[in-house]
Amino acid sequence: MIGVVIPAHNEQDNLERCLRSVLQAAEHPILGGEPVRIVVVLDSCDDGTQLIAERYLTQVLVVTARNVGVARATGASYLIEEGARWIACTDADSEVSSNWLANQLAYGADAVCGVVEVDDWSLHSADVRSRYEAAYFDQENHQHIHGANLGIASHAYLLAGGFPALTCHEDVHLVRRLEAVGARIAWSCSVRVRTSARLDCRAREGFGDYLRGLGTLAS
Structure with a gap:
């Protein structure tokens, strides 16, 4: 079984798109019908995120940590206990490609680090986008x-x-x-996710804050 972990803090506006994309990736013919179990880990949610997750018949776990590491670890531990051989992680404000899971497994590696595309640059200046794209290596062995x-x-x-x-x-x-433990890691540009460049980012010092920092440099 393949497991997918999606941490979420008040993501009612984004989670449905994420789940639809993961469900599509779970149907890829290369997976040969292997079961894919999706776990949404609700972390201190007080909006409609849980209702959306339940509508899509995903497994819902609840934590009150406001800590993305705790949320991801909770989901991964649950799936491994349930028999998952592979753990795929994404975020609730992201959409995975239709071959997301198939391409991860195709590497035969111990871990796969994929790339992200920004879904909408309209909230940022042209300078921010230019700085981001100049520093981002969308290629094999990228190291992101x-x-x-x-x-x-x-x-x-x-x-x-x-x-x-x-x-x-x-x-x-x-x-x-x-x-450090000698795992074989693939740094892939064929494993792709579209993610949000929103300004009301959930994780401090995460992707959103990185883009904010580029805006400061541009100004």
Whole structure:
């Protein structure tokens, strides 16, 4: 079984698009009908996020940590206990490509770090977009790490100690631990996710704050 973990804090405006894209990826013929279980980890939600998750018949877990590392770890642990051999991670404000899961597994690696595309630049200046694209390497062996586009074999995840309980950069810490234990990591540009460039970002020091920082430089 393949598991998908989606942490969410008040994502009623975005989660449906995310779930639709993951469900489409779960139907890819290369997966050969292998079951895909989706877990949405609600972290301190007080909007309609849970109703949307339940409408799509996904597994819902609830934490009150306001901590994305805790949320991802909770979902991953649950799926591994349920028998998942592979854990794929994305974010509730992101949409995965239709071959997202198929391409992760095709590498035969212990972990796959994919790339992200910004879905809408309209909230940012042309200078921000230019600075971002100049610094981003959308190619194989890119070395970018995104919690919105990360896949890990369950055995490697456990060997590396899982996601740490950090409010940001939990993805980076896990990948560095994977490197330390000798995991085979694929740095893929064929594993793709479209993600939000919104200004009301959920995780401090995350992707949204990175874009804000580029705006400061541009000004």
